[in-house]
Amino acid sequence: MIELTPALSEHRLKGQVREIGINPNYWYAVAWAHEIKPLQILAITLWNQELAIYCDDQNIVRAVENRCPHKGVALHRGVVQRDAIVCPYHGWKFQNGQCTHIPYFPIDQKLPTACLRTFPVREQYGIIFVFPGDPAQADQIPLLDIPQYANPNWLMIPVSAHFNAHYTICNENTMDVFHGYLHRNLQGWFDPVLLKLEEAEASVRADYRVSYRGAIARFLGLNDTSKVITRTISVNYQYPNYINSLQDLSYLYLMRSPISQHESRSFSLLFVNVRLPKWLIALLQPVLERVIRNRLFMRFLAQDIAMIESEYENYLRDRSRRYVEVNPAIIALQRVMIRQYNFSLDCSTGES
Template identity: 30%
Template sequence: MTETTSPGGPAGIAAPDPGSAPTAQPRPGGLPDLRRVGAHPDHWYPVALSSQVRGKPVAAVFGGERMALYRGASGAVHALEDRCAHRQVPLSMGVVEGDALRCCYHAWAYRGDGRISQIPYLPKGVGRPPRGVRAFPVREAYGLVFVFPGDPAKAEATALPVLPEYGSARHRTMTYSRTVRCHYSFMHENLLDMNHQFLHRGVVGRLQPKLLGYEADARSVEARYLFTHGGGRRNRGAGLLAAEGIGGSDSADVMTIRTEYPYQTLTLVPEKSDHPVFSLWVAYVPEDAEQRTCHVYGLLMIEKPRVPGAVHLAWPLIRRFTERVFAEDRMAVEAEQRAWDEQGEDRNHEVFPLILDVREVLRSNGVPLSPCARPCG
């Protein structure tokens, strides 16, 4: 594990001269372009909200792999390859009957394991039906449907994220589901690199982040920032989210952000408090085969204030604030992706060691994308 401490950190750890310019770390030769590295499929990824999977099948996707989700009569959600074995028509266009999914075209029926249970017009004893389609392991948790797109033999031993605040009587959760047109790595970098607060100056005012330090290992990077508000107009939702109360006040907050492959978390602890007032868990799920578009699933778990009903009153303001911040971040990362598309390579000149380290985590834990992710010829 590597620990880096910024100026003003704990005694005994060397800190750079505050007046010196940052030194860019050269990119080692031969490393693959991170934007050509795919998300590793041997993890649980959310692909839909549980509330979306009702009586009708739902189309979902991971890295170009199309899936049909459906909830059978037993209540369990199943995920099948979204192509009928007969004529390749999407099964997500089909009909749920009991615990089976029937194709809308010739009414071939599939069980939750992907096996064909019925071909209505196939005489008994005449021929053998195809084996069916691929089925993906599925779990439901935190109001989300998770699938395991990788090796199914590894699914049972792979843990879901642990989110004790979700469902707690002391917390209320705000759920996000948004598509962003960029490689998932841009999202990890955006959240970890809090030096971009100038982008949000119209929402948070003159917010001043100071990196207290960070730790990195082969699978994770965790950064700690001290945030102080230096003036300027601040959105009311920002203060409510930071638990400043209805009247509002300036505060110094400690924010901890962690990428632990493949997920990301953020917590904020206000000044004079010993526990977070909110926690964010987020996953970036690639949609297309080239992974230049991702779907963001986020769970913002907010501690309820002591005043009964206050969180209900504050909810619209908090939602409006977070949506504005997300919209500005999306604008920036999609611009980064457009530049990559135009240049055909990553020409970033990154100077922040923290981001260089998270890039290495994402690169070393991901998988190479096919050189021809889209159909060739």
């Protein structure tokens, strides 16, 4: 068991952590794959970078800067032609970042050099990921591994969330197992104890012992009776995502998508090992998915969002005010996020 203490020497971190940016040299979840239909364009923002994401006629998803190099018009208002995106204003056409056609130019006239920034994209697990950093590094950085995906033993529940808060506050909420108090009316967990904490350059893993009781615990296969049951929850932050597990009973893959200093999203895949035959899981999937998402997950999430947004509002009212953090796992998480941000700054300024 790890003792919780007010870590006075670390207070400086807390203020600084709300001002950091992201390390762009990772894959970030930006949309659900079903949101982008062939030949359609979706406008999204990833850490202040506006992107137009489109699906071409070969079903390949592409991401470009959402700003025409001609006069800056938003390209998501345009159209897709085969693998190209066409600006709505003067009809300039862009393929692989190059302007390849201007409709009012004579056929033999040389086209201006007008480059459109493109971004590496991957579609996996029903999610679109974008690599906003140095494209040369994209292939070396692996996507999150989700072995439970498409495995019929697991019931998968996708969940989206939006937060009016800096992403670091959202991440701290996920690491903070001590807020079971907030969810007490939902029969959440109680009596948390931090058992183990490991910190590395880009990760923090905290194991907590928690207790459950009641109908939700029974539903999740934690308990057949009304007795209290104790389990270990692993909260594993692997920049910029979370992989949390409740022993072998459920897994939560939470992909954080920072929009700006003031806004964040998350794309989560919750896997539950429901104790039903596979054929019945397949049959009940749509109903179970809706019930678990709306009756369970979203109710917890709504309570979390209220706290996260309140914390951020008060931070904005007085940025110099310091608060008392007592959970070493949160302090470790803050260090990792700051380190990753600083690391990206060092790279961009050419330092080692």
